[in-house]
Amino acid sequence: MGWAWLILLLATYPWLLGADLASDTLASSSLVFFISGTCLIAPCRRLKRWQAVLFAACLGFLFEARRPIPDGTLALCLVAIAIFLSSNRPLMRNTPGMLRVAAIVNVGACLIWFVASSYASPAAATDLAWHLSLQLLLAGIVGTIGLLPIALTQNAVMDRLNVPPAPDTP
Amino acid sequence: MDQNRQGARASYVALSVFVALWILAPSAVRRFNREAFVEFQAPALHLLGKSRDLATFWEKKSRSVEEMAAAGRDLARVNAALEIQINKYEDIRRENVRLREITHYNVPAEYMSVVARVATRDSSSWWQRIVIRKGRKDGIRPGAPVVFGNTVVGRVTAVHLTTSEVDLVTSPGFRCTAYLEGDEQNNIVLVNGVASNSLGTAKARVSVIPRDYSLLAGGQPTRVFTTGMGGVFPSRLILGYIDGGTYATQVGNFKESLLVPSRDLYNLQEVSVLVPLHQNPGEALIQGEDFQ
Amino acid sequence: MKESSDMHVLPSTPVDRLRLYGVFFFFFAGFLYVIGGLVYRQLIQSNDLKEQSDTQSRRVVLxxxxxxxxxxxxxFPLVDNRARWSVKADLASLQKEFRAEYLRLLAAEKAREAVSIDREKLMEDARVRVLQGWLNKVWFVIDETNRNTKGRKSVAKLTPVTAPAERQINIDELRKHLRERRALPFTLVNDLAFPGTGQALTADDGTKSVARFIEQFPVEGPIRLDQDNVRTYPYGAMAAHVLGYVKDTDTLPDNVDDISEVRVESMQKLRYTGKTGAAGVELSYNHILSGRSGWELWSKTSSGYNQTRLKYSEPEQGSNVMLSLDYRIQQATESGLAKLKDPQGNLLPAAAVMIDIHTGEILALASQPSFDPNRLADRVSSKYYDEIEKSGGWLNRTTQGLYPPGSTFKVITATAGMRKKVVDWDEILDCGPFFRVGNRDYPEHEPVGYGEVNLDKMLAVSCNVWNYQIGLRTGIEALAAESRRFGLDAPLLQTVSDMETAGQPMTELPYAASRGLVVPDRAYKLRIGAGAWNDGDTANLSIGQGYLLTTPLHMACVAASIARGETRTVPSIIHSKERTGRHVGAEPIGLNADQLDALRGGMLRCVEEGTARVARIPGLPYAGKTGTSEYFKKGEKAHLAWMIGYAPADNPVVAFAVLVEGQTDTNTWGGKTAGPVAKEMLETWWPIAVKANQDENSKAPR
Known part of the structure; x- marks a missing residue:
């Protein structure tokens, strides 16, 4: 189904919003729940590549719309990741594989976001080595923990849309 | 498998081409793209804010009648007191107008006040920023000051159709002039937000404090007021308090200190946007209007 | 991928794992890069500068x-600093804009098919155009006339008629800047509070202009807000000759040893323009006032711009100086002087000084005409400079002006006579309308003469003939010796400052007269080639005329010395609680009690009923002596009006001297002209002294 990616995006959006809300409550301590990387995993396993790419791009642009970073940086990086994941599906063959990839992708995307934002406002970029490492650690943990419910939601939606199951699901 | 690989290679090539196009594309395209995604999210943000209101409503609804009656009684008392004050202010206002007319004093910038609910705040505390549920169609313009009561919240930086982004006082993009309480010479000092790097509450910096200025005696917090001179903020609004602990670091030939915002900016529910009736030059610069 | 790919996938696993590690490595490398960069900057670069000190790529900015x-x-602060806000353009971050504009100009030039293209010139044009664009934006924001923009449309008004220079990029300045200080930001608006020197801005307007820029101009971008200090003189021209003014200097206090770990000597140094004293106390105490420069160590880019600030130290403010002036008396003195005008309404050149007789501290020191140091503190308009030059405002007449003291000198003639015992306090001399010396008649200023005159009456009416007689009896050598005893030939305000000059002698007020002072005697007249000394010269000297030249400050010191019964008073402009009241070189005046009483009584009579009676203050008896001496102004005869004295008469506390340079068309007369100024000074001083005394007494019992 051609519009599967859009419906999937709408289904994923509450999770993004939820992560933002959770970050809101932690705003005073500067910790952020970053899940955009995690949201890519399940769609990249089952959607066609072009659909996964569109999904990743929209996900990135949605994220960027509310944060002052150079336009397109995160979105295009997510697209690159989506292309890579959708052409290397065996990596996400089983649950441990998915978890591993989710953690790596989430940490990587979070890193890209931070670098991009420090490019946009250089003043903020100094003296944050340990904040950054803490943030990346959090992204890794959220990527692993958040994957299960997010992937469950996304799989359920894809099932309803008759997207063919991933060939190597155990 | 092979086919898939080849497809992947083609996709990468396509992506690189797209990236190149993206970089070369006029910024209007990118801005439009960004705007589009903002507007896409706007309903969700509105919905979120509304649902919060609804939650509050139900919370209120669950209170007992006795409680409400007590609250109503208290309010009536407060109302009566305020009523008297309003009358007093009305007299003062008339006197003020009369004096202005006599002295031909310039009328300060006039504002149209727009009350707005806070939708969300930017989840990153690097940019102290909140999103409010009023936008272009409510007449909000970039550069307008945002206040809550008599305290400054920040300034509008970007306006979308139904939402606007507000840079808080603690945001690095925020800059304004201020007077310090107890400074008889009314030296103007500079207030601007600092990026909060450590995992603490964000603060703003107060700089260009004269070297011989000393804090109020008795350790009471020193208030920082707007000057009303810059044509953006009305005068005598509270920006925050001087952080006593870090007071008096010498920077160059001046002193510097940290400003603690007076309201807890993280718990804001509602703010007022003071949209100036006349566009000021700064606003024209933000919008990039042409001038000779 | 096919349904049965389980089997196919497995063999390819090693490859995929490799890819996974590839991705993993990619992110890990990025992560390492960021962390490593931060660690490098935080730890290595800041702590271990010596290690990688490459003097070629660094510079020190002072x-x-x-x-x-x-x-x-x-x-009360007489000189203070105020924050100056300036707008500067960061040239390094404008590079791109310069380049783009240059290419645009080049294209236009090529389109015109110009024969030869001067690329240097084009680049300069591009820079000027870009900077001018930004300057226009700054003016657009700070110009008050833009405030009430009608409707939604704002129109920038550049009004090139009123202040053209301030709103244009000065090409010469830009060239100089690029040549000498490329790395420092270029100043667009020097002082936001006073953006155009052509505009008269009030303090309030100045603040508005600063605030408008701060609140309305975009924070991001190549245009920066910069703050520094500028000298301000809250009382304007008051005491300008004492305070002096400051001027620009490129030689900053060069004490930057703190970074000896980095070889500074071999490094390029860049200096912001600083300020140095140019006159008055600002100049003489410059070493105390100027403080210590701050420095910044920068790495630079290949094109010479500053890149990163590696290390820095804040500047240290100079120490304060406390003058002995009392601004209330100073104000009164100046307002008294300001009432002296010639028939055209121009201020008469004049000087006045008041000193504490015990400590020698100067309470007020004024010279007219004066100048406003505020207008010299920043960019000086050559017009204002010429104005001061023309009016003679640079000269501190109190310490630098050399004048014959006229009749005020008669107190010294009398003292010399009595000490030489050629006259006593009660001797009565017959004083006609003139006195013949040699073959010339020396006149009395009263046409009928004064008849029988003793010391007391002489001082009250300022009888000339008494002095001619006593002067001749005393003789030139004794008169000159007495003048020297009172220090008329000794430069004043010389001090071996205990503050930081390491025992070097210095003058408290620069250029205080030290050379031109003349106490004439036989040797002097021969030296200047005017021939042998004769009795006529002695007669002239006895009434303070002729070759004798001194300053108002010297005469105030003479009055103070007589008040104390001594010969010398060492004045000072610096307030110090440790003053002992002992004056270097001072000795008892050498008169007996009767003589001293008569001398002081005569000066009291001078004010009560004599030549200074216009300056009488009911309730405050004080001693004075007036003088009117002749001098030549542009070849024509004019008069100097003098008055010296001390107050109160019975228990002296302060001494004063007033001098007014009369013009050829003014009716200038000792007590009549100078007296009112003295009166105004004393009338202001008296209540202050009484109150200070009461405070002292009320404190004492506790």
């Missing part, structure tokens, strides 16, 4: 310190 304040004796 920042001027704030100067110390100058207070009056009660702690």
């Amino acid at each position: 920042r001027p310190p704030a100067r110390g304040r100058i207070y009056d004796r009660n702690g």
Whole structure:
């Protein structure tokens, strides 16, 4: 189904919003729940590549719309990741594989976001080595923990849309 | 498998081409793209804010009648007191107008006040920023000051159709002039937000404090007021308090200190946007209007 | 991928794992890069500068310190610093804009098919155009006339008629800047509070202009807001000759040893423009006021711009100086002088000084005409400079002006006579309308003469003939010796400052007269080639005329010395609680009690009923002596009006001297012209002294 990616995006959006809300409550301590990387995993396993790419791009642009970073940086990086994941599906063959990839992708995307934002406002970029490492650690943990419910939601939606199951699901 | 690989290679090539196009594309395209995604999210943000209101409503609804009656009684008392004050202010206002007319004093910038609910705040505390549920169609313009009561919240930086982004006082993009309480010479000092790097509450910096200025005696917090001179903020609004602990670091030939915002900016529910009736030059610069 | 790919996938696993590690490595490398960069910057670069000190790629930037304040004796600031806000363009971040504009100009030039294209010139044009564009934006925001823009449309008004220079990029300045200080930001608006010197801005307007820029101009971008200090003189022209003014300097206090770990000598140094004293106390105490420069160590880019600030130290403000002036008396003195005008309404050149007779501290020191140091503190308009030059405002007449003291000198003639015992206090001399010396008649200023005159009456009416007689009896050598005893030939305000000059002699007020002072005697007249000394010269000297030249400050010191019964008073402009009241070189005046009483009584009579009676203050008896001496102004005869004295008469506390340079068309006459100024000074001083005395007494019992 051609519009599967859009419906999937709408289904994923509450999770993004939820992560933002959770970050809101932690705003005073500067910790952020970053899940955009995690949201890519399940769609990249089952959607066609072009659909996964569109999904990743929209996900990135949605994220960027509310944060002052150079336009397109995160979105295009997510697209690159989506292309890579959708052409290397065996990596996400089983649950441990998915978890591993989710953690790596989430940490990587979070890193890209931070670098991009420090490019946009250089003043903020100094003296944050340990904040950054803490943030990346959090992204890794959220990527692993958040994957299960997010992937469950996304799989359920894809099932309803008759997207063919991933060939190597155990 | 092979086919898939080849497809992947083609996709990468396509992506690189797209990236190149993206970089070369006029910024209007990118801005439009960004705007589009903002507007896409706007309903969700509105919905979120509304649902919060609804939650509050139900919370209120669950209170007992006795409680409400007590609250109503208290309010009536407060109302009566305020009523008297309003009358007093009305007299003062008339006197003020009369004096202005006599002295031909310039009328300060006039504002149209727009009350707005806070939708969300930017989840990153690097940019102290909140999103409010009023936008272009409510007449909000970039550069307008945002206040809550008599305290400054920040300034509008970007306006979308139904939402606007507000840079808080603690945001690095925020800059304004201020007077310090107890400074008889009314030296103007500079207030601007600092990026909060450590995992603490964000603060703003107060700089260009004269070297011989000393804090109020008795350790009471020193208030920082707007000057009303810059044509953006009305005068005598509270920006925050001087952080006593870090007071008096010498920077160059001046002193510097940290400003603690007076309201807890993280718990804001509602703010007022003071949209100036006349566009000021700064606003024209933000919008990039042409001038000779 | 096919349904049965389980089998196919497995063999390819090693490859995929490799890819996974590839991705993993990619992110890990990025992560390492960021962390490593931060660690490098935080730890290695800041702590271990010596290790990688490459003097070629670094430079030291010196920042001027704030100067110390100058207070009056009660702690009122006479000279202060105010924050100056300036707008600067960061040239390094404007590079792209310069380049783009240059390419645009080049294209236009090529389109015109110009024969030869001067690329240097084009680049310069591009820079000027870009900077001018930004300057226009700044003016657009700070110009008050843009405030009420009608409707939604704002129109920038550049009004090139009123202040063209301030709103244009000065090409010469830009060239100089690029040549010498490329790395420092280029100043667009020097002082936001006073953006155009052509505009008269009030303090309120100045603040508005600063605030408008701060609140309305975009924070991001190549245009920066910069703050530094500028000298301000809250009382304007008051005491300008004492305070002096400051001027620009490129030689900052060069004490940057703190970074000896980095070889500074071999490094390029860049200096912001600082300020240095140019006159008055600002100049003489410059070493105390100027403080210590701050420095910044920068790495630079290949094109010479500053890149990163590696290390820095804040400038240290100079120490404060407390003057002995009392600003209230100073104000009164100046307002008294300001009432002296010639028939055209121009201020008469004049000087006045008041000193504490015990400590020698100067309470007020004024010279007219004066100047406003505020207008010299920043960019000086050559017009104002010429104005001061023309009016003669640079000269401090109190310490630098050399004048014949006229009849005020008669107190010294009398003292010399009595000490030589050629006359006593009660001797009565017959004084006609003139006195013949040799073959010339020396006149009395009263046509009928004064008849029988003793010392007391002489001082009250300022009888000339008495002095001719006593002068001749005393003789030139004794008169000259007495003048020297009172220090008329000794430069004043010389001090071996205990503050930081390491025992070097210095003058408290620069250029105080030290050379031109003349106490004439036989040798002097021969030296200047005017022939042998004769009795006529002695007669002239006895009434303070002729070759004798001294300053108002010297005469005030003479009055103070007589008040104390001594010969010398060492004045000082610096307030110090440790003054002992002992004056270097002072000795008892050498008169007996009767003689001294008569001398002082005569001076009291001078004010009560004599030549200074216009300056009488009911309730405050004080001693005075007036003088009117002749001098030549542009070849024509004019008069100098003098008055010296001390107050109160019975228990002296202060001494004063007033001098007014009469013009050829003014009716200038000792007590009549100078007296009112003295009166105004004393009338202001008296209540202050009484109150200070009461405070002292009320404190004492506790």
